[in-house]
Amino acid sequence: KQEVTQIPAALSVPEGENLVLNCSFTDSAIYNLQWFRQDPGKGLTSLLLIQSSQREQTSGRLNASLDKSSGRSTLYIAASQPGDSATYLCAGLYNNNDMRFGAGTRLTVKP
Amino acid sequence: NAGVTQTPKFRVLKTGQSMTLLCAQDMNHEYMYWYRQDPGMGLRLIHYSVGEGTTAKGEVPDGYNVSRLKKQNFLLGLESAAPSQTSVYFCASTLQAGRYEQFFGPGTRLTVL
Numbered sequence: 001k002q003e004v005t006q007i008p009a010a011l012s013v014p015e016g017e018n019l020v021l022n023c024s025f026t027d028s029a030i031y032n033l034q035w036f037r038q039d040p041g042k043g044l045t046s047l048l049l050i051q052s053s054q055r056e057q058t059s060g061r062l063n064a065s066l067d068k069s070s071g072r073s074t075l076y077i078a079a080s081q082p083g084d085s086a087t088y089l090c091a092g093l094y095n096n097n098d099m100r101f102g103a104g105t106r107l108t109v110k111p
Numbered sequence: 112n113a114g115v116t117q118t119p120k121f122r123v124l125k126t127g128q129s130m131t132l133l134c135a136q137d138m139n140h141e142y143m144y145w146y147r148q149d150p151g152m153g154l155r156l157i158h159y160s161v162g163e164g165t166t167a168k169g170e171v172p173d174g175y176n177v178s179r180l181k182k183q184n185f186l187l188g189l190e191s192a193a194p195s196q197t198s199v200y201f202c203a204s205t206l207q208a209g210r211y212e213q214f215f216g217p218g219t220r221l222t223v224l
């Protein structure tokens with residue numbers, strides 16, 4: 001069974017700190033992995049998409065990596081800001097239509 | 112472009128009542144999805160569609176039906192609502208599964224009493 005896990009469930013850091021969010025998956029037969037941001041009471045906003053043939057993707061202060069052999073992906077946020085406070089979700093796509101989500105990491109960046 | 116929109120935003124039902132959730136996208140996407148999000152569990156796929164007139168079951172399809180009569184719309188129906196269907200429902204779409212990112216709607220918060 002394909003399972004996606006995100007640890008920790010919550011993380012609090014001071015403004016300006018660089019941080020890493022972790023995502024692990026049990027089945028390496030993954031088509032791609034997507035990172036999302038979700039603000040309270042809102043929908044999901046796509047941050048980065050990494051194809052199975054790629055190792056990493058970058059967008060601004062965000063960098064996501066993918067290691068299929070170890071079943072891990074990380075989201076690196078540089079120079080964190082209070083506006084980065086949100087829940088971050090990772091999701092692995094299997095069989096072209098079966099996307100499995102982690103439960104998310106709730107990030108708080110304190111001014 | 113409005114992207115992915117969902118109607119209604121909130122709804123309260125009594126056990127046994129029926130309702131339909133509407134998802135619309137204006138990006139000419141082929142693939143559309145319905146998910147539910149429950150506390151501490153992440154999103155789970157209910158049903159999906161790979162094109163107009165097609166639907167398929169996801170991870171948790173029981174108690175739900177769907178229809179994709181038009182390419183831009185994907186409807187999720189609850190024929191006889193149960194308290195276990197209290198959740199936040201999200202619709203998503205993508206141009207091509209496996210190649211492009213999924214775009215999500217704002218969600219519908221459903222409470223079944």
